[in-house]
Amino acid sequence: xxxxxxxxxxxxxxxxxxxxxxxxxxxxxxxxxxxxxxxxxxxxxxxxxxxxxxxxxxxxxxxxxxxxxxxxxxxxxxxxxxxxxxxxxxxxxxxxxxxxxxxxxxxxxxxxxxxxxxxxxxxxxxxxxxxxxxxxxxxxxxxxxxxxxxxxxxxxxxxxxxxxxxxxxxxxxxxxxxxxxxxxxxxxxxxxxxxxxxxxxxxxxxxxxxxxxxxxxxxxxxxxxxxxxxxxxxxxxxxxxxxxxxxxxxxxxxxxxxxxxxxxxxxxxxxxxxx
Numbered sequence: 001x002x003x004x005x006x007x008x009x010x011x012x013x014x015x016x017x018x019x020x021x022x023x024x025x026x027x028x029x030x031x032x033x034x035x036x037x038x039x040x041x042x043x044x045x046x047x048x049x050x051x052x053x054x055x056x057x058x059x060x061x062x063x064x065x066x067x068x069x070x071x072x073x074x075x076x077x078x079x080x081x082x083x084x085x086x087x088x089x090x091x092x093x094x095x096x097x098x099x100x101x102x103x104x105x106x107x108x109x110x111x112x113x114x115x116x117x118x119x120x121x122x123x124x125x126x127x128x129x130x131x132x133x134x135x136x137x138x139x140x141x142x143x144x145x146x147x148x149x150x151x152x153x154x155x156x157x158x159x160x161x162x163x164x165x166x167x168x169x170x171x172x173x174x175x176x177x178x179x180x181x182x183x184x185x186x187x188x189x190x191x192x193x194x195x196x197x198x199x200x201x202x203x204x205x206x207x208x209x210x211x212x213x214x215x216x217x218x219x220x221x222x223x224x225x226x227x228x229x230x231x232x233x234x235x236x237x238x239x240x241x242x243x244x245x246x247x248x249x250x251x252x253x254x255x256x257x258x259x260x261x262x263x264x265x266x267x268x269x270x271x272x273x274x275x
Contacts, residue, residue, distance in 0.1 A: 125230025162269025
């Protein structure tokens with residue numbers, strides 16, 4: 001059991017624990033996927049289901065058992081007004097079911113997301129798509145994609161990396177959160193190929209070399225992006241806000257937005273260019 005946040009490692013053992021917790025949470029979500037699952041509206045009018053809460057309990061309980069004293073910031077707990085008073089240098093960001101709209105609609109592109117943040121940077125992240133059993137993992141200097149077997153074992157692990165920017169680029173955008181500002185951004189690349197993907201899988205598409213740019217010119221929260229950001233960074237990509245600064249985490253007391261809200265950003269792979 002890790003009792004001090006500074007002792008929390010960013011090595012394979014921590015990544016492995018994240019993977020196992022994501023798989024367990026994913027199995028819990030699939031118990032609800034083929035059955036009618038009650039849906040409620042949160043204060044921000046976004047949907048939430050029993051599956052969200054059940055998966056979050058699996059992850060948070062597992063992290064607290066393994067890492068005593070390291071704070072957890074989890075989407076549904078925060079929605080209920082439960083969050084740490086002090087984050088510390090290192091903390092966990094959890095989105096137990098990103099892409100709830102996709103989940104409710106019976107589509108496959110919803111994900112489980114767990115990330116370790118240290119000094120505002122996402123260092124370790126896992127993104128699991130339970131319905132397709134695809135797992136994306138990242139820690140400093142190492143990113144991979146794997147398959148999860150019916151026995152919950154991880155197989156066919158492959159290293160991944162961003163590709164050199166294609167011209168025209170492939171732009172991946174949100175299926176459920178399209179906006180006029182995003183459309184205007186995409187028009188800067190008149191010959192671009194466009195992919196529509198739900199949840200944090202957009203980061204993973206860039207990390208695995210299937211896409212080049214993901215513009216998010218709309219509202220997101222840190223738990224929506226942290227795990228995918230960690231995977232993309234490990235694969236050689238970056239996530240930048242529109243003012244050219246790196247997207248950071250642990251944002252509280254913001255004058256223009258709520259705690260943990262992100263500014264607009266663009267995620268990209270390949271050679272660094274201008275957003």
